Each structure stands twice: as structure tokens, then as C-alpha cells.
Ligand code: SF4
């Protein structure tokens with residue numbers, strides 16, 4: 001099977017380039033991360049990419065595979081069009097090969113204050129929630145911060161310093177939806193203005209690529225609706 005992989009080492013390369021590799025005898029069920037590890041171990045130890053858990057949990061091996069952002073460890077090589085073209089997640093600075101600088105992504109994540117803000121005295125034992133209140137967090141808390149969505153979003157490409165991006169906004173809605181959180185007004189106020197929230201144009205690239213099947217576009221729509229409701 002043929003692979004064409006983006007290469008760039010800022011210490012030795014003036015420009016990025018694409019490098020071809022061929023892997024023979026790929027076993028059925030092989031995931032792309034395993035194929036990349038074989039290339040690294042058998043052919044070219046300089047090939048660099050992030051990975052850890054190998055089962056879609058840590059979120060570290062997001063990359064662009066034949067034009068679509070995905071996690072390499074849960075992407076079967078079988079059925080991928082050849083040559084398999086692998087690039088770093090788009091729109092972010094490249095540190096080396098498939099490794100991108102996620103600083104802007106995390107800055108936007110931190111900016112939505114992704115933690116519970118409680119003003120009442122903290123209960124001695126635990127915060128109580130009804131099953132219905134807890135159910136509202138389903139489809140929101142499962143995000144693994146892989147960055148596949150925000151780096152597929154044209155609004156984030158053009159304004160990564162101003163638009164929060166789908167991953168951060170999904171987390172904003174996760175805390176706005178939480179019955180225990182008491183900072184709704186402040187959270188909504190923080191998102192006012194033309195960029196942080198309203199730069200989303202509902203193109204839904206983010207939904208198409210999320211490996212956890214989450215829906216940032218719906219979360220963004222819900223924040224907009226809540227903002228409107230609170231203004232009336
Ligand atoms: S729906 Fe919004 S957040 Fe998602 S990709 Fe489109 S512009 Fe970006």
C-alpha cells in the first residue's frame with residue numbers, strides 16, 4: 001500500500017515536502033496509526049507524529065487523511081484510496097511532520113472557562129443532580145479535545161485568535177447546560193461580539209469530522225438561542 005506523507009523538519013528543511021512510502025503485507029484490520037508506526041520502525045525513524053492510547057481516547061493523533069480530519073488510530077487503512085495522503089491537521093502551525101502547535105486551540109478552550117463555577121457554598125458531600133439534569137450533558141462531556149473539528153472549520157482558520165472554534169464552544173455549552181453551574185450570565189456575556197461565537201456560519205464541517213460523533217454546530221445554535229432568550 002502506498003502512502004504519501006507531509007514532511008517538514010524546521011531544523012533541516014527550507015520547505016515542507018511530500019514523501020512516499022510503501023508498506024507490504026498489511027494485515028486485515030490494520031489502523032492507520034499502526035501503519036505509520038510500521039513505517040517509522042521499519043523504514044524511517046525520523047517520521048514524527050503524536051499518538052498514545054491507540055483506541056480513540058487520548059485525542060493525540062488527529063491528522064488529515066485523504067483530505068478529511070480524523071484520528072489515525074481508529075481509521076482503518078483498508079478501503080482508503082491510494083496513495084493515502086496524510087497531512088497535519090490544517091490551519092495550525094506545524095512543529096514537525098504531522099505534529100502541529102495546538103497552543104491557539106488550548107487558549108480558546110481555556111477562554112470558555114471549562115470548569116464548574118459555583119457561587120453558593122459547596123455542599124459537604126456532593127452536588128446532586130436529577131437523572132434528567134445529568135442527561136443534558138450527554139453528547140457534550142465526551143469531547144477528547146483532538147482538534148479535528150476546529151481545524152476543519154474555515155472560521156477558525158481565518159480567525160483562530162478571535163473565534164472560539166467548535167471544540168471550545170461545545171465545552172461552553174457543556175457548562176451552560178450543567179444544572180450545578182451558576183455563571184450563565186457571565187459565560188454568555190463573555191461570548192458577545194462579532195467573533196467569539198457569531199463567527200460560526202453553520203457550515204457543519206465540525207460535525208462531519210468529529211470522531212466521537214458530537215455536534216458542535218447544535219451546541220453553538222443552543223448558545224445563540226439562550227443568548228437571545230436572556231436578552232428578551
Ligand atoms: S458549523 Fe460553525 S464551528 Fe462548525 S465548522 Fe462550520 S463555522 Fe465552524
Ligand code: SF4
Pocket residue numbers: 142143144145146147148149150166167170209210211212213214216
Ligand atoms: S468536538 Fe469532536 S472533533 Fe472536536 S475536539 Fe471534541 S472530540 Fe475532537
Ligand code: FES
Pocket residue numbers: 033051052053054055056057058059060061062071072073074
Ligand atoms: S492514539 Fe489516542 S486517540 Fe488515537
